[in-house]
Amino acid sequence: MGLYNLFSYNVKVQYVSCFFSLATFFTLTITILNLLLPFLIAYRGRGFWLRSHSFYEQPAVHFTYEYLLAAESDDHSSPIACGETNGKYVNVIKNEEDCAEFQVQEYDMSGDGKIDLLDFKLNLNLPQERTITSLAIILTLDFQLKSVCPMHMQSLAVINKEFATPPSGFKYFADLQFYQTAHLPCKHNLIHTKYNYSLFKFDKNSHENAIDNILENYFMRDVTTHTKTLYSRSQHGHTGSMAIQISLRVPEMEIKYTPSLIQELKWAWPQYLSLVVIFYWIFNKIKMFVFTNRLVMAWEIQPWKFGLGKTKNQQ
Known part of the structure; x- marks a missing residue:
């Protein structure tokens, strides 16, 4: 046994x-x-040691109803500059009457309560003898992160386009992307508001171009947004007007931060x-x-x- x-x-x-x-x-x-x-x-x-960490979040993005458009034509003595800057660029904006019918629409495509698409439409009136050669548009955005590292800032969407032939329309489709040269400080119950101020700050005593002044100040920041062009299309012909449509999609973005x-x-x-x-x-x-x-x-x-x-x- x-x-x-x-x-x-x-x-x-x-x-x-x-x-x-x-x-x-x-x-x-x-x-x-x-x-x-x-x-x-x-x-x-x-x-x-975990020196760096990241998370993905779809930010809450809204248009602040401040924008600046600068168009150069074959007549270099009379550029077109218009926009809504809350009176900060009164001396800079010229031929504002050429810009008309500015429209903004925000769409929640997924139904989750967050804006997924920003759509901007602008009609630019042009004299028959004028031809647009380049276009620069600056749109200001209210950008917020609310989950892991709360942050609230004012950012820009910058669109540049040069035309080889006279345009009568321009459509631009892009993704809004988050760009950072330094990690975000991440502290509970503390919102990062270092860059929560209007970017349309212009020194009247400065002889610098207004758009160059805005972009150089924006370039010095640690955290910015930029547009990733998916595709664009321009229509050609002398029609006396130019229809501009800009569609910005707001996807999930990778955010890098310094862990506690x-x-x-x-x-x-x-x-x-x-x-x-x-x-x-x-x-x-x-x-x-x-x-x-x-x-x-x-x-x-x-x-x-x-x-x-x-x-x-x-x-």
Whole structure:
């Protein structure tokens, strides 16, 4: 008849020594190595600290009803500049009567409560003898992130187009993209509002071109938006007017941010712990070899001998 293992337990053999002894020094050294070596290996292996992290979010984007259009024609002495700038570019805007019927529509295509598409339409009246050679349009946007790293800023959508032949219409389709040269600071219950101000700031004493002034100031920011052209189409002919349509799609965007200390520890702890377990097993084998072979001086306490002695004393 076969025998079956019904119950078992480990026998614990102890090794004791004085505090100031070689055995204690050996055990303390092994313990320090067990804690320190996994950290050094994980750290030197790179990727231990989470210096950068990212998330995806579809921002809340709205038009602020400020825009600036500058068109150059074959008559360089009389450029066309118009727009809605809340009185900041009164001295710059010329021939504003040529711009008419500016329309803005915002669409929620997915029905999730966020704007997915911004549609701008503008009719530009042109004299028959004038021919448009290039077009520059700046649209100001209200840009908000609300999930992981709250942020509220004013940004731009810039469209440039040059025409080889006289245009009568221009259609532009693009995705709005998020661009950053530095990671966002990410703090709970704190909205990043460093760039939440109007970008239409013009120094009247400056002799610089208004659009160049806006774009140079915008270029110096750490966080901006730009348009990724999907396709564009221009119509040609002298019709006395030019119909401009700009459609901007607002997709999900990748946002990079600096993680907090707690998030870094959550990332580093599993790497460290996985190596500690391996080194703990290796160093335990080393300690067992050293103490069982009496390489250092220590007293061995065996539980069965301790139990027999206790029984004799009680008798």
